[in-house]
Amino acid sequence: MKSRTVAAILLSCLATTAMADGYGDDRAAIENLQGRYVLAMDFNDPDEYAGVFAEDGVLDWAGGEVVGREAIRKFMMDGVYNLSRNAQAAAWPATTRHFITNQVIEVYGDTAKAVTYWFQVNNNAASREAAYGLFGHYEDELARIDGEWLFSRRTIYNEGIQTRARAGMENPAPEKGQY
Amino acid sequence: MKSRTVAAILLSCLATTAMADGYGDDRAAIENLQGRYVLAMDFNDPDEYAGVFAEDGVLDWAGGEVVGREAIRKFMMDGVYNLSRNAQAAAWPATTRHFITNQVIEVYGDTAKAVTYWFQVNNNAASREAAYGLFGHYEDELARIDGEWLFSRRTIYNEGIQTRARAGMENPAPEKGQY
């Protein structure tokens, strides 16, 4: 076997490997990021909440745009939607939780777009009975920065708020990426 | 190092690579397909809805079987379950959304079987308050066609419809595939 042949096969092998670790690994990392976002929000963890955004990341929510990781951290510190604020004991401390599902994630090299459905549950009533509340979806832009997927922009749609609803509008699924 | 040894290691390397891009990538592609199905349904996008099925794919729902991509497209065009039909404004346009979770996905080479839970939420009431409605699960057969995972058969079970319920029956989890 000539060195040239060996080199060609090696390159092909490396190329296959590179392709192999494409969509499955990228999607896995992005799903995990989405999960960490929710835990940080529901358990009121400003550092972790800010940490899922890029340094210049943007959070676009019902109150407007919050620009940059430091502003996002402060936004959470200020408790704008401090979901553990209901944690005072009646029967026992209450909580609000967000459940995210239906993740469409499309990867284009080092950027990605995602749509994720969310709905909210709480047991704020003194009885601590579960109550199901708002629902909506996220539309996200993500970037791979130093090998780590982060949100560059998260837009929160909310069917319970007139100005943030997207009912009956066109399919928000992003263009297909690499699988 | 002898050429034969090099070739053997290369083959082993390629084999490992091939195995490596197995379950993670396949599951990721199938999860994404499942997400795109839901968006197409909830946002009433007949082309995308039909496009997640194989050319001869079958949709088995409460109204019976719809056979083939073109028939499935027409089924959505006819608005049989046009979920944006409630989008007319009262307080503001309403919507119905499907949330899918618990995906058991088993891959057997170029075919796969999947079970997915679903439940429905809407804000059709004039108050636009969230209401939680039907729930059930999907049982799917999938095929990899020209490198793309598509539904070859989707069966919709629905605990809110007597003839489509599967309560108390045997575990629908498919036989374990390749991980």
Place this chain on the structure above:
Amino acid sequence: MKSRTVAAILLSCLATTAMADGYGDDRAAIENLQGRYVLAMDFNDPDEYAGVFAEDGVLDWAGGEVVGREAIRKFMMDGVYNLSRNAQAAAWPATTRHFITNQVIEVYGDTAKAVTYWFQVNNNAASREAAYGLFGHYEDELARIDGEWLFSRRTIYNEGIQTRARAGMENPAPEKGQY
């Protein structure tokens, strides 16, 4: 090309491959295990329910700890939470289903930690209307045993039970692992 060079490139190739099949495949296998757990619970399948645990796995639920696969199988046989017990017909057989979302999964070689949200839906009312019930989250420890991911410990938190609630406590997201 010298043999040493070839060997070096091959090792690099194999190393890349090994890394490539890391997080995406591991997360996929663990998500699937989580899904199979739920189906086994909701469809009352003691063998499958026990089979997702390691031989010495521990289930830590509202009633205390159940230790070892055989005890866990018996626990399900005894129908402590036999969710198909409501399957007798009124309008038609009823069911209870668990929906799991927001999976944060961190892998550290052959062990992993995971947090997963869950909520419960049933149609036990004679009308068979959907009713949404309890919610909470799982905190899991997992181990890869003979190449298969299994639960070594599953702890069930439940916001509907005073002694199992975790509202307002610190973020349960495990330390970041390998991606």
